[in-house]
Amino acid sequence: MTSSKLYTVQRLAPQTTPDIKTGFDKLFKLEYMGASEYEWGASVASLRRIRAAGPLTITEAPITIAGLKRTVYIVSPRKLASESVAALELWVTPETSLSAKVHSHFEEVFAGTQREWDQTHAWWDFGVDIAWALERDVAERLLTGFGPKK
Structure with a gap:
């Protein structure tokens, strides 16, 4: 974990051409974010750090936004699971208001109010x-x- 504050939140959509992709790209496509922080190898560098950090886990975290409570499933290195939950909990507090470099669409998807064209399924x-x-x-x-490339 290079930081404890969420900021470069990348929206992920289901991959529409899985037959011609490999690894992470076979399952998800990175939505265009329109800012340089999301380009020039940022995803590759993060993927390398995630894979190098050891076994991964899914941690369930109850999150409440505007009175609506849902379970969020966080994928992180097992040794950083509690820090990962804390980072997400901090990000959704009213004080930080889901701030990110580019709009994440998380609040809308969380509330079920996203636009019909919005294909964001993960972050x-x-x-x-x-x-x-x-x-x-x-x-x-x-x-x-995030596992080994297949």
Whole structure:
């Protein structure tokens, strides 16, 4: 974990062309974020750190936003699970208000109010080196994607 504050939150959508992709890209596509912090190898560097940090785990965290409580499934190195939960909990507090370099769409997806064209299913922070989803099966695909390249 290079930082404890979420900021470079990358939106993830299901991969639409899995037959021509490998590794993480076979399962998810990185949505265009429009800022240099998301380009020039940031995802590759984060992926390397995640894989080097040891075994990964999925941690369930109850998160409340605007009175709505949901379980969030956080994928992180096992040894950093509690720090990963703390980073996400801090990010959703009213004081930080889900601030990120580029809008994450998390609040809308969390509340079920996202626009019909919004395909965001998961999130990955390139500084904290964690990912999360609102559905267990999506978190399991994240776990697979962060594993050895196949």
